[in-house]
Amino acid sequence: MRFLSLRGPFCRDCGLSTVRDMSARTLWQGWWGPLSVVITPITLLANLAPWGRFRKLAAPVGGFRPALAPGRPLTRRPEALVFLVPMLLVAVAIPALFVTGLVVGDGSAPTLPVGACVRNEGNWADQDLQVIDCGAPGAEYKVTGRLEKAGSTCEGGDYLADPKYGPDGATISCLEPLH
Known part of the structure; x- marks a missing residue:
C-alpha cells in the first residue's frame, strides 16, 4: 500500500487531468x-x-507551457470498470440471494406425518428428525400422533418430538420406538 500525492500550482485542465489519472x-x-x-x-x-x-477555476490562459488535456472523465475510463463491475455484481447479488431465499425456502417448519418413520440425526436434546422408509435399517421411531392441544400427552411410552416439527412450530409429534 502506498499513498501518493502531487503538490504544485495547477491550472484547471492540468489539475483535472492529474486528479483523473491518479483516481483511475x-x-x-x-x-x-x-x-x-x-x-x-x-x-x-x-x-x-x-x-x-x-x-x-477559469480556463487556462497563457502560461509557459501548454495545459494538459483533462482526458476522459473517470467513469468513462477502463480502470473504472475494475471498480464498477464488482460493485454492480454485489448490488445485483444481494437482492438475488434474498429473492432466491424467498422462492426456495418458505421458512415453515417441517411436519412429521402420522404413520411415518423417522430417525434422529442429532442427539435427543437437539433433534434432527428425518423421515425415512419404515423398513430401512436406520428407522428408529414411528410417528403415532400429534398433540395439538395444550396439556395433551402421548400414550404409553411414546416420546415427544421437538415442537419445531409441527406445522406452526408448536404442534408436538408422538414417537413410538421401533426397537
Whole structure:
C-alpha cells in the first residue's frame, strides 16, 4: 500500500487531468491489500475535494507551457470498470440471494406425518428428525400422533418430538420406538 500525492500550482485542465489519472490508478491498483478495501473508497472520496476546486477555476490562459488535456472523465475510463463491475455484481447479488431465499425456502417448519418413520440425526436434546422408509435399517421411531392441544400427552411410552416439527412450530409429534 502506498499513498501518493502531487503538490504544485495547477491550472484547471492540468489539475483535472492529474486528479483523473491518479483516481483511475487508485481504482485499478488500490484494492490489492486487506486494508485497502476500506482505504481505497476513502481515498477516492478525498479526491473529490481537489476535483471540485479544479472545476471551479477559469480556463487556462497563457502560461509557459501548454495545459494538459483533462482526458476522459473517470467513469468513462477502463480502470473504472475494475471498480464498477464488482460493485454492480454485489448490488445485483444481494437482492438475488434474498429473492432466491424467498422462492426456495418458505421458512415453515417441517411436519412429521402420522404413520411415518423417522430417525434422529442429532442427539435427543437437539433433534434432527428425518423421515425415512419404515423398513430401512436406520428407522428408529414411528410417528403415532400429534398433540395439538395444550396439556395433551402421548400414550404409553411414546416420546415427544421437538415442537419445531409441527406445522406452526408448536404442534408436538408422538414417537413410538421401533426397537
